[in-house]
Amino acid sequence: MVSSTQFADGAVATADRQSATIQGLATPALLLDRDKLDRNLKRLRDRTAARGVVLRPHMKTAKSIDVARRAFPSGTGPITVSTLAEAEYFAGHGFTDMTYAVGLSPDSAQRAMALCKTGIDLKLLLDSAAQARALGAAGRAAAVRPSAFIEIDCDGHRGGLRADDPELLNVAREMAEAGVALAGILTHAGESYALSTPAALAAAAENERAVAVLAAETLRAAGHECPIVSVGSTPTAHFAENLAGVTEMRAGVYMFFDLVMHGVGVCATDDLAIAVLATVVGTKPEKGWILVDAGWMALSRDRGTAAQRVDQGYGLVCDLSGKPYPDLIVGQASQEHGVILVRPGSAATPPDLPVGSKVWILPNHACATASQHDVYNVISSGRHDIEARWPRIRGW
Amino acid sequence: MVSSTQFADGAVATADRQSATIQGLATPALLLDRDKLDRNLKRLRDRTAARGVVLRPHMKTAKSIDVARRAFPSGTGPITVSTLAEAEYFAGHGFTDMTYAVGLSPDSAQRAMALCKTGIDLKLLLDSAAQARALGAAGRAAAVRPSAFIEIDCDGHRGGLRADDPELLNVAREMAEAGVALAGILTHAGESYALSTPAALAAAAENERAVAVLAAETLRAAGHECPIVSVGSTPTAHFAENLAGVTEMRAGVYMFFDLVMHGVGVCATDDLAIAVLATVVGTKPEKGWILVDAGWMALSRDRGTAAQRVDQGYGLVCDLSGKPYPDLIVGQASQEHGVILVRPGSAATPPDLPVGSKVWILPNHACATASQHDVYNVISSGRHDIEARWPRIRGW
Known part of the structure; x- marks a missing residue:
């Protein structure tokens, strides 16, 4: 850490975007601990x-071929993507088995077919007969046979049909008529993010499984093949015990974890693999404030812990070894400024962090924070050398 | 708008990222109405x-040379930047008079001096003697004379010294001793974002002015030149009446405006110059939900209107002419999905928007939403042709 004396003496650090160590890195910057990731x-x-069950990692969090390669040490494997830009990017790096887990539109169907035409097995997602017909038309226009999951709603979180909705069989029929292969059913226990006890998480996982299996059995009983039964969210993936009838699991944020997942009870803060490196640019001793050059542009606007038992503000502040200071959070954030303060109600005293000091900030939501950066500065646990720089993609 | 019949017939739109019209644009995408901007x-x-007073626009919202050029129809002019990446970018496009309005660190001082060395008049920001000494050292190392504002705190919002803090004169003295030119004083009425009446906004503007002038007069009375008296925030810039003693005004979000500024009372929704174009990818009639392919990745996680009288969710939904549907908002957002619904408590009925339909979503916070995109798709008011694509920069 840059000491007060060093700063008062006017010593100017050598900071750039290609520094060999954390200490010299221009801030704010995104750090990734490769050991924790692994x-x-x-x-x-x-x-x-x-x-x-097959693990089909969701690349929406990492958006990085280098991270994907560590998820599959012995080659490529099945992945989930959240944008067609991700699908095109991972296809360009040798991944061929992908699920695009966002409901399709006529436009995205057409773009997806162009990718399938190159030999990629890109499975799509739909929950209506109109989408099935549109996908069939896109497939015919591209002279490829599309493949899609029917999305099942297991907890009212977002899209999909209820497993007992008569429309389920109608959609499957329309798919068959439109020449769309039924990949299987897919569901996502999105409401599990709001839970925080092992029992509730186990129950959410069992509900996710049971609903998925019911939908698959309904389809099979009507004569439809339903090869894949895909479930998943990071919380349920880590709390599911019985997975009978499930064939694959999807999860994304588990690679990095974050403070929301910590609040849910899925990980320890020491498991968090990414952090934002920031520099102190001011202090307000009378208010107990320490100002850093990481605002919401570097941390994201995500306040996912606000609804949890422990509100982490815009992130939990750690020293350069990654150890959290007691009750020290980013309490306020503007675009390029963060205000570090002791969590309201705590008796902890803020550490002495003069201008020029560097801190790590653990993120509320890894998907949101990582998306504010274009590169991971990769380190090993306990070391400050930047061992690699892994680019991320963005856009749609 | 893509009609239901069109979709059910399997007509596949021609969507790409270089489409000539809104209708054909791959979604989500950022639109910019050039007429409203102007x-x-x-x-x-x-x-x-x-x-x-001089207007020194803050480029942190637009981050685009094309927007900067429209702000200065007859050439370049003074601008404010929020990152050194912005400073370097605008310097590369001919802008020479800039203020970097974030408190400096030893590292950023060094990088700023490299830019000053190329002839750019980049004024920095500080509020402590330690920073003054560090900047002086960086200037000597680079053989340039640095110039900096002393940041003044007018409303307890963030950094800066109170105008009556004895430290003010000490910092000015340290600057002089360290060879740092005093550009002037700079303050920002950040708390004005929380206001919503003309009287309160006018009072905040007058307070901002009075504090700035007091600080400048204190410095001048002690023999320091204080050429620039810089104030500004979008709300106070539009409500200040008396600007006696002020020499320049800074504002950024005024270029695009947003729903937060609408809630503050600075603009009408019809003034909002940017919107996110999205496509319907599902419906849940039993819940009154319409799912679109714009989640927080496209809209940002900013929920700035949550604290205002009218909570706009993640954005206000409009038809393709930019006219808001009654009480229709993005009520929930996950990474790539938005859930459109009627504002709770409203008796409005949601419009019929089948899968494939396109909508505009007006953003809560223009700075945050624009930062989720790499390009502005530029249109004229009332027209659907994409007239230009203006790139944005990001990073630090």
């Missing part, structure tokens, strides 16, 4: 392997 | 000109 990846890989 | 730019330009 540990998180292995945890869910082992968990799903032990239960005999 | 109207907003002229409004504040005329207002400041009438009061004899």
Whole structure:
């Protein structure tokens, strides 16, 4: 850490965007601890392997070929994507088995077919007969056979049909008539993010499983093949015990974890693999404020912990070893300024962090914070050398 | 708008990222109405000109040379920037008079001096003697004379010294001793964003002015030249009447405006110059939900209207002419999905928007929403042709 004396003496650090160490990195910057990443990846890989289900990681959090390669140490594998830009990017890097887990529109169907035409097995998502017909038309126009999941709603969170909705069989019929292969059913326990006890998480996981299996059995009983039964959210993936009838699991944020997942109870703060490196640019001792050059542009506007038991503000502040200071959070954020303060109600005293000091800030929501940056500065646990720079993609 | 029949017939629109019209644009995409932009730019330009103060637009919202050029129809002019990446970008496009309005660190001082060395008049910001000494050292190392504002705190919002803080003169003395030119004083009425009545806004503007002038007069009385007295925030810039003693005004979001500024009372929704174009990808009639392919990745996580009288969710939904549907908002957002619904408590009925339909979404916070995109798709009011594509920059 840059000491007060060093600063008062006018010593000017050598900061740039290609520095070999954290200390010299221009801030704000996104750090990625490769050891924690690998540990998180292995945890869910082992968990799903032990239960005999395929893990189809969601690349919406990492958006990086380098991270994807660590998720599949021995080659490529099945992945989930959140944009067609991701699908095109990962296809360009050798990934061929993908699910685009956003409901399709006529326009996205057409663009997806162009990718399928190159030999990519890109499975789409729909929940209506009109979408099935549109996808069929896009497939015919491109002379490829489209493949899609029917989205099932397991908890009222977003889109999809209820497993007992008579429309389910109608959509499957329309798919068959339109020449769209039924990849299977897909559901996402999005409401699990609002839970915080092991029992509630286990129940959400069991509900997700049961609803998915019911939908698949309904389809099969009507004569439709339903090869894939895909479930997943990071919380349910880590709390599901019985996965009977499920064939694959999807999760994304588990790679990095974040303070929201910590609040849900899925990980420890020490598991968080990404952090924003920031520099102190001012202090307001009379208010107990420490101002840093990481505002919401670097941290994101995500306040996901505001609804949890412990509100982490815009992030939890750590020293350069990644150890959290007691109750020290980014309490306010404007575009390029963060205000670090002791959590309201805490008796902790803020550390002495003069202008020029550097801190790590653990993010509320890894998907949102990472998306504010174009590159991961990769380190090993406990070390300050920048070992690699991994680019991220963005856009649609 | 894509009609239901069109979709059910399987007609596939021609969507790409280089489409000539809104209808064919791949979604989500950022739209910019050039006529509204010009109207907003002229409004504040005329207002400041009438009061004899320099307008120094803050480029943190637009981050685009094309927008900057429209702010200065007859050449370049003084601008404010929020990152050194912006400073370097605008310097590369011929802008020479800039203020970097974030408190400096030893690292940023060094990088700023490299830019000054190329002949750019980049004024920095500080509020402590330690920063003054560090900047002096950076200037000596680069063999340039640095110039900086002393930041004044007018409303407790963020950084800066109170105008009556004895430290003010000490910092000015340290600057002189360190060889740092005093550009003047700079203050920002950030708390004005929380106001919503003309009287309160006018009072905030007058407070901002009075504090700035007091600080400048204190410095001058002690023998320091204080050439620039810089104030500004979009709300106070539009409500200030008396600007005696002020020499320049800064504002950024006024170029585009947004729903937060509408809630503050600075603009009408019809003044909002940017919107996110989205496509309907699903419906949940039983819940009154319309799902679109614009989630927080396209809209940002900003919920700035949540604290205002009218909570606009993640944005106000409009038809393709930019006219808001009654009480229709994006009520929920996940990464790539938005849930459109009628504002709770409203008796309005949601419009019939089948899958494939396109809508505009007006943003809560223009700075945050625009930053989620790499390009502005530029249109004229009332027209659907994409007349230009203006790139944005990001990063630090």
